[in-house]
Amino acid sequence: MNFPPNRTSALARLEAFVPLAAKYAAHRNFDLGAGKHNGVSRLSPYIRTRLITEEEATRAVLAKHNSRAAEKFLQEIAWRTYWKGWLEMRPEAWSHYLATLAEQEKPAGYAKAIAGETGIECFDHWVHELLGTGYLHNHARMWFASIWIFTLKLPWQLGADFFLCHLLDGDPAANTLSWRWVAGLHTPGKHYLARAENIEKFTLGRFDPAGQLDEKAHPIPLDQTFTRQPLHLPSNPKPKGRTGHLMFPEDLAPPPEDLGEIHATAAYLPAAHQASSLVVEFLEGAISSTLAERDGTLFGEPFHSSLNDWIRAEKLDAIVISRPTVGFTKDFLTDQKLPPITHTFIRTWDHLLWPHATAGFFKLKAALPKIHASIAPNRVDDLFPDF
């Protein structure tokens, strides 16, 4: 398995990557093929489940490099949080995606595209790589989405759905908004056009789709704008009495220490939206390895009776859950009505970064040096040489 679903493997991958973080900017654009993605970290399935957190990865890099040397990598980690914060403030972008996805007819060309039979060699290769491994390099994702939208003329929502079903790191915010960005819907009028020359260069000649791509297509016309809603970031609760930590697959990290003692741990995996068997296997493995470490309970179906049984068996006075972010788990929980003893907590990382995701990434990028200084004060000299 390319991504063994446990924290030990996640930490090993982080440790192996940290020395390379300073070379990331030079190497990150090259897609050398499955098994050779060594210029990037391949941490995304672990970060998506928070088998390791964004803060942990950032701290590990800052422990070895000054923030300038590893700037590009640190910024990419923040991109994920940017997309999540942006969507927290515009949840309609998610519901609009789901609604327009449900309306899509499967056009001619769709079946061949998802079978990797378009005749565009690089695209067909990436389809098979995705189906076989659950992972694609970032540059391949950009080229893939661009070819899907502008050369194959397929609806972006169907492509985003295909990714979400098959990516081990599939994330409603990063995925939906990246597809919108490629289409020219995130920054209106600015789209990403895959060029044969660029693919040839950054695959070191493995592919050369010269003459096969539409390199002159226009952006997709803007479908809807989304009003920004205020971001509520209350302080974390102080639960009293016996407290249980209930986890969902997007956040398997232990709760912050300021919540106090945790007496019991449990997890539930909501039926994922047509997730591939690789994705389900990864998520089930991530949950069971985490529960094994913390002597926790895996909920069966139905959710509500498992929850009530757990509360009774563990004699719980309070339950804490990591704030569900906009996406499938939040949709699931909105329908579930959790008991009133449930408290939601927000991780410091999200508290620090989300408020800067009001507009473009630039605002968050500008805030990063101070944020990094606050979590890794030993690096303050590198960040503010005049201190």
Ligand SMILES: Cc1cc2nc3c(=O)[nH]c(=O)nc-3n(C[C@H](O)[C@H](O)[C@H](O)COP(=O)(O)OP(=O)(O)OC[C@H]3O[C@@H](n4cnc5c(N)ncnc54)[C@H](O)[C@@H]3O)c2cc1C
């Ligand atoms: C069309 C499209 C769809 C995408 N869908 C997803 C998705 O569902 N889930 C997802 O996590 N990322 C998504 N990305 C972003 C990016 O491609 C992946 O995060 C990255 O390729 C993961 O590989 P890595 O861990 O080796 O990344 P590295 O380059 O090593 O980066 C380290 C970490 O930073 C984060 N990161 C890096 N680049 C980005 C980015 N552009 N946007 C957001 N976070 C980033 C990831 O958590 C990643 O693990 C998508 C990008 C595109 C263009």
